[in-house]
Amino acid sequence: MQRGSAVLAVSPIRALHQEVRFIFVQLLISYQLASVDTKVSEQRLALREQLSVNA
Numbered sequence: 001m002q003r004g005s006a007v008l009a010v011s012p013i014r015a016l017h018q019e020v021r022f023i024f025v026q027l028l029i030s031y032q033l034a035s036v037d038t039k040v041s042e043q044r045l046a047l048r049e050q051l052s053v054n055a
Contacts, residue, residue: 010018
């Protein structure tokens, strides 16, 4: 390894594990955001229907 290098020696298995974990977390976050977006859309639709009935 070169002096002053910021490269860390990481085993290929550990690097692969970190990559898989990162992808899993990204997918989980995307799923949760999509779930929240769907709930908000459903609430907006319900409010619109309620307002149109009351109008």
